Amino acid sequence: MSSAQGSTAEQTHNDKKWNELAQGFGLSGDEFKSLKDLLKRQPSLEEIAVVGALWSEHCSYKSSRVHLARFHTNEPWVLQGPGENAGIVEIAPGVGLAFKMESHNHPSYIEPYQGAATGVGGILRDVFCMGARPVANMNCLRYGEGLYNAHLLKHTVRGIGDYGNSVGVPTVGGQTRFHHGYSKNILVNAFTAGLVKSDAIFRGKLQNDSAPVRQQVASGLLPDQDVSENSKKKLFPQGANLLIYFGSATGRDGVHGATMSSDTFGDASASLKPTVQVGDPFAEKKLLEVTLELLKKKIVVGLQDMGAAGLTSSGVEMAGRSGCGVAIDLNLIPARTARLKAFEYLLSESQERMLCAVTPDKAEEVLALCKEHQVAAAVIGSVNDTGEFICVHNDKVVCALPVDILTDNAPKYRWPLQERNEYLKQHSKIERPTPTTSEGLKLGLPESSRSALANVLESAKTTVGEAWNTIIQQLPALMTLPVHAAKEPLTRHYCSTVQGNTISGCQTPLSSAAAVVRLDAEFLTENAHDPFAQQSPSIAMVAVAQSCQPGAFLATVLKGKQSKEGHMGCFSMM
The missing domain is CATH 3.90.650.10 (PurM-like C-terminal domain)
Known part of the structure; x- marks a missing residue:
């Protein structure tokens, strides 16, 4: 082998090692090549690490930014729109409400207690580093089926409660739902709101x-x-x-x-x-x-x-x-x-x-x-x-x-989008596979609800036909399914009254109602429609309508792998 051939082989080997290193830090082959072209040199290990992190989907929004730019964000009462640690709207003369919601899904799937706890901690810092004192936390949680999801449910709720309670910020509301689509991809969204004077925003x-x-x-x-x-x-x-x-x-x-x-x-x-x-x-x-x-x-x-x-x-x-x-x-x-x-x-x-x-x-x-x-x-x-x-x-x-x-x-991608009618045709029916039996996910009815249900069933025997009797007999089992069961075993982990300003918190039956904190009649709520969003992404408009109030709304839009046409098409339609 000539020296020139040996040199070429060595260079090829080195290039392969650098490409593998870059891939380990999250950079694709094309992204690594783009980085070298921009620098006009070989980046160091530390530079590859930095670029891999900041060009990641999590930090750069490289696939979603083009769609998120369609949101309307400018109004006279918007003191801070996208681009900072938290959004801020004016709720009274000289007073702003800083707020943010962020997901901590993957960390919570891997290590549910710490993943959920640090999700709360991160969102708190985003708000108070703007100069706002946090006054309320909320959360939006989604789980799948099976015993492992029962394990995730138990420890994410414990992590959220322990962190928020220890810092001294009330968890005043939230929403916990179950769907088979989340079995290996739970959603853990943390929300914090804080008060700041309009002239004291940092x-x-x-x-x-x-x-x-x-x-x-x-x-x-x-x-x-x-x-x-x-x-x-x-x-x-x-x-x-x-x-x-x-x-x-x-x-x-x-x-x-x-x-x-x-x-x-x-x-x-x-x-x-x-x-x-x-x-x-x-x-x-x-x-x-x-x-x-x-x-x-x-x-x-x-x-x-x-x-x-x-x-x-x-x-x-x-x-x-x-x-x-x-x-x-x-x-x-x-x-x-x-x-x-x-x-x-x-x-x-x-x-x-x-x-x-x-x-x-x-x-x-x-x-x-x-x-x-x-x-x-x-x-x-x-x-x-x-x-x-x-x-x-x-x-x-x-x-x-x-x-x-x-x-x-940083890269900006416009992935192919599945045409809307084609997407709706493929998702014309809500997928509901046979439910997985999971005693761990059956939260159970409180004793008071159990007694009331027994009375209803007893009186129904004399007032409805035989066909309805069969349905009624299934009600106790239906009501213990995770999606219908009482959420008191979860919400009792959260302190909703610390700081002494909570008028209506998560210990009350909220359904989709807003939590109320005594700060210039501030109302907080969040909403989502999971299975229906899969069938028609436009259902996101209903979630916004149910949550709407004068001022502003906050959107946390989560979807699957960005390179898949159906996922990005659904994301864009939402």
Whole structure:
């Protein structure tokens, strides 16, 4: 073999290894090629990890963004529309209601207790990092059939209740339903609402709005380069706004969480448990209080919680909104695990963490306030004019990516859509296979309801014909099916009265009625129509109509694998 042939074979082998590595971080072959074309070089391991997370469906909405853009979002009372951590509408002069609903489906299927608990924690942070104090939680849950779904039901409800109760935010309502289509893909949607003064809303930005727009100058740095003194001056310029990390220490939990949430999986989910985050509601409570105090004192410029993709997502989102670059020294991040690798710092989804930007003269005050609240904090980086997301580890550059590659240049897909009439023809009947017997899912009727039903059956014997008698005799069994059974065994896990403002909460028979919280007559409700949406996606309009009120509505639209024509067609029609 000639040297040229040997070199070609080695290059092919290396290319294959890099492609496999990129695939492991969630990038398709075409996406990895696109990344190399944009960079005009081979990306580092850490850069592949960052791009894999931020280009995932979970973070970039690359398949759904074109459809979500059709929503109407602008009205005089909308104080904050899509693009920030939570939406905000004005509910009284000078008072805004911040709210958000988000799913935590895959983590809850893999590890139901922690998956559901951290779903609540994440949605709380999205609301209070806007400056709003959370006043109410809700949830929308969907399960399938069989004993494993009974296990999922038990532990997701326990996780939701334990986290919300411990933080001290009432769970005032929700909806739990069952359908065979959710047997291997449960839905766990968490909702939080909070109150904020209209002039006290904070956003995820790196500089004050009054700061002059400065021309971006690329750093010229590449991965694996040593960081010289001149480079440090460029990355961490004197007088620039600083990045402060505060909250729980960083561990390995949740690494690959964003890409996992964008994927599909089957029964072999045990190996994915390390990708599920672990929550600490008492740390969340401390984080909530110190965050609101920092914002009240107005000593931070901007704030972002570390959710999916952790530090990577928060740093890049803030930089993208502000048109700036950021540099982060990973060695400065508080860690609870020794010898974390650079990509693990970047992708960790350890819970109860925040990133804020502060002016240099306020840094010590921020650190002191965090210490007072027993919340760990450290200056980990700086804002700069590079327009790049740059990370340093052990005095070497590990990541130097233009921010626009991670945001504006993320893939956008327009998958083929199944024609509406063809879809409706295929789904003209609601699929109802033989129900799976599952004693674990039979929640049972409360004693009072059981007695009332017995009286109805006894009186019915004398008032209806023989045919109806047969039907009536089936009522007790029918009423113990999960879809009809009393939900009291679930709702008693939730405290609906903490804070003392709940007028109507989840301990009352709500059906589709709204929960009421005593805050300027604020009403909260959520709705869904699962089997009917499969038959006709336009049924989503009924769910909106049942939930409608003057002001705004929030949509959390969930559908299956995006590349399937039927799924994306249904998503688009909804």
